[in-house]
Amino acid sequence: MNLLDVNWLAVVLGALAGFVVGGLWYGPIMGKSWMVAVGKTEEDLQSGSPAKLYGLTFLLALLASWTLAHTFASYAKDLSVIVKVLTAFGVALGFILPALWTNYLFQGAKKPLYWIDGGYWLLFYLAMGLVHAFMG
Numbered sequence: 001m002n003l004l005d006v007n008w009l010a011v012v013l014g015a016l017a018g019f020v021v022g023g024l025w026y027g028p029i030m031g032k033s034w035m036v037a038v039g040k041t042e043e044d045l046q047s048g049s050p051a052k053l054y055g056l057t058f059l060l061a062l063l064a065s066w067t068l069a070h071t072f073a074s075y076a077k078d079l080s081v082i083v084k085v086l087t088a089f090g091v092a093l094g095f096i097l098p099a100l101w102t103n104y105l106f107q108g109a110k111k112p113l114y115w116i117d118g119g120y121w122l123l124f125y126l127a128m129g130l131v132h133a134f135m136g
Contacts, residue, residue: 006069010135014065017127019058025120037113065128072136081133088129089122096121 026034035041068088072079079087097118104114 011065014128014131015061018124084133085129088125092121092125
């Protein structure tokens with residue numbers, strides 16, 4: 001299998017789904033709680049380049065989506081929709097959360113940040129997994 005032999009529409013839509021989840025999660029759903037947990041204000045968030053921040057964030061979402069697409073195309077073509085969705089969720093639960101929370105332990109992050117960011121990554125991969133499961 002060629003590394004580029006994936007459903008590119010699913011890759012882009014999967015990344016977009018995760019990006020939308022982030023906008024909702026860190027906006028109206030958990031935005032204020034997240035700002036308290038990281039010690040930021042609205043003014044702090046206004047500084048910097050939004051184009052650079054969101055552009056790089058979307059590129060990283062594309063990388064995650066492509067990796068999931070490649071994994072499914074290479075190893076999991078014949079899996080059911082539910083198994084693909086659970087696999088994507090499992091990636092977040094088994095890989096992303098332990099790595100994230102290990103960093104937070106050493107950084108001394110506030111406990112709510114663990115749950116806010118952890119919840120985001122679970123939803124991000126769930127959304128992305130749904131896209132890949134139904135389009136793959």
